[in-house]
Amino acid sequence: MSPLTGLKITVGAHVYKHYxxxxxxxxxxxxxxxxxxxxxxxxxxxAAGRDLILGGVKISHTKGLxxxxxxxxxxxxxxxxxxGSLGAGDxxxxxxxxxxxxxxxxxxxxxxxxVKMVEAKxxxxxxxxxxxxxxxxKLAPYIFQMRETVAPILKISLDQINIKATTTEGLGFIxxxxxxxxxxxxxxxxxxxxxxxxxxxxx
Numbered sequence: 001m002s003p004l005t006g007l008k009i010t011v012g013a014h015v016y017k018h019y020x021x022x023x024x025x026x027x028x029x030x031x032x033x034x035x036x037x038x039x040x041x042x043x044x045x046x047a048a049g050r051d052l053i054l055g056g057v058k059i060s061h062t063k064g065l066x067x068x069x070x071x072x073x074x075x076x077x078x079x080x081x082x083x084g085s086l087g088a089g090d091x092x093x094x095x096x097x098x099x100x101x102x103x104x105x106x107x108x109x110x111x112x113x114x115v116k117m118v119e120a121k122x123x124x125x126x127x128x129x130x131x132x133x134x135x136x137x138k139l140a141p142y143i144f145q146m147r148e149t150v151a152p153i154l155k156i157s158l159d160q161i162n163i164k165a166t167t168t169e170g171l172g173f174i175x176x177x178x179x180x181x182x183x184x185x186x187x188x189x190x191x192x193x194x195x196x197x198x199x200x201x202x203x
Contacts, residue, residue: 035126035189038084042076042091043181054132054139054180055146055163056108056153061137065180068097072107074132074146074163074182078154079107079114081128081186086121111153123188125154128161130184135177139165 046052050064053072065071079091088094095102095110102110118125128150132139143163151161168175 035187036085036087036123037185037187038081038086040077040080040082040084040184040186041181042073042080043179044071044073045179046177052137053107054142054182056106056149057142057145059137059139059142069095069102069105069110070107073180074130074184075107075111075150077182077184078128078130078150078186079111081184082114082118082125082188085186085188086118086123088117108149108153111150115154118188119191122190122192124191125156126160126187126189127156128154128184128186130161130163130182132163132165132180132182133168133174134165134180135167135170135175 044065044067046063047066048063050066051070052059052061052064053070055074056072065073076091083090083094091110091114094113115125143165146163147158147161150163151158154161170176173179174181
């Protein structure tokens, strides 16, 4: 028998994996899935004649992002982060850019669908942290409105979604104002796990 047999990996009160004699780690219980995380990234080219939409908010600018949908790269990154947390592929698999149903669609509609997928798996969103990378325009005046727009769709409070904006200091295609990118990290928790914690806090 291996000296590792029965070894448990514990973080806080949660037992995540245990070693079995065939030399692999197996899930010890559903607690392993109590919290999951995912990362998302999206980038689109800037083009004339398009509205610039980020986080569902129309930004005043001379160009907009080019794409099959409204090309809202922030919302796309959040979608991808949530899909990643579920182990459910990416936005391109679920909303392909050769499907006419998604032509010029608001990306907030896509996010609504992804949130339903999260809920169907027995999870709810814990928090989102996102960063937009753009040389111009300045996005600081729009950040709070983006949070106010996206939070209700995610069914979370404002303090559960953080959105930041930065530049590349003139470097690369973003620095040359050829495109805008966004990164997002999402964490989701099992509904019963979160509800239990809320009950504990209220006691």
